[in-house]
Amino acid sequence: SSELTQDPAVSVALGQTVRITCQGDSLRSYYASWYQQKPGQAPVVVIYGKKNRPSGIPDRFSGSSSGNTASLTITGAQAEDEADYYCNSRDSSGKEVFGTGTKVTVL
Amino acid sequence: QVQLVQSGAEVKKPGASVKVSCKASGYTFTSNAMHWVRQAPGQRLEWMGWINVGNGNTKYSQKFQGRVTITRDTSASTAYMELSSLRSEDTAVYYCAILSHWGQGTLVTVSS
Numbered sequence: 001s002s003e004l005t006q007d008p009a010v011s012v013a014l015g016q017t018v019r020i021t022c023q024g025d026s027l028r029s030y031y032a033s034w035y036q037q038k039p040g041q042a043p044v045v046v047i048y049g050k051k052n053r054p055s056g057i058p059d060r061f062s063g064s065s066s067g068n069t070a071s072l073t074i075t076g077a078q079a080e081d082e083a084d085y086y087c088n089s090r091d092s093s094g095k096e097v098f099g100t101g102t103k104v105t106v107l
Numbered sequence: 108q109v110q111l112v113q114s115g116a117e118v119k120k121p122g123a124s125v126k127v128s129c130k131a132s133g134y135t136f137t138s139n140a141m142h143w144v145r146q147a148p149g150q151r152l153e154w155m156g157w158i159n160v161g162n163g164n165t166k167y168s169q170k171f172q173g174r175v176t177i178t179r180d181t182s183a184s185t186a187y188m189e190l191s192s193l194r195s196e197d198t199a200v201y202y203c204a205i206l207s208h209w210g211q212g213t214l215v216t217v218s219s
Contacts, residue, residue: 033206037152042202042209042210042211042212043152043202043204043209044209045206045207048206054207086151086152088152088154094166095154095167095168096142096154096157098144098151098152098153098154099151100151101151101152
């Protein structure tokens with residue numbers, strides 16, 4: 001099965017911009033979704049499909065993709081954005097895979 | 108609104124099986140695949156498998172193939188995940204999800 005690799009941790013100053021990346025071969029063929037998970041809570045999707053944002057998700061969250069890399073950008077990070085973020089995609093066999101996860105710290 | 112409500116926490120002994128349920132409401136149950144994802148303490152999300160709720164077809168992660176069974180009861184709008192031959196490493200929170208929405212999670216503790 002495909003692997004999706006993320007940086008383990010990133011930090012961002014309050015109000016600044018941070019980009020989280022996800023690398024994997026399956027991303028050349030399939031879109032990534034992005035999930036935010038806060039401690040003790042279930043994941044919440046923040047980006048799905050090509051770059052769709054569910055209702056209720058702030059527009060400071062955006063997604064993009066190029067080649068084997070998908071990215072989640074938080075423009076103007078807020079304290080409540082501090083969380084773990086996981087990318088997700090499917091592979092050619094129809095199975096899903098989650099990324100290794102990135103812990104975002106807002107300073 | 109879409110809701111996925113899972114069964115309560117379980118404590119099992121090594122070698123036993125556990126069956127977790129996930130009752131769906133607020134959408135057409137047969138229109139979305141139901142996935143099962145687990146998360147061991149302090150670890151990443153781990154996809155286990157999914158079921159095509161409409162026709163019952165399943166697909167499992169190779170890691171769990173042979174130990175996991177995902178089923179559904181369309182009359183009850185409920186999906187199930189059964190994991191057998193439990194070991195301590197299976198201690199985790201188990202989630203059902205249609206990926207746009209997730210259940211609250213079920214803690215399964217495997218301990219002698």
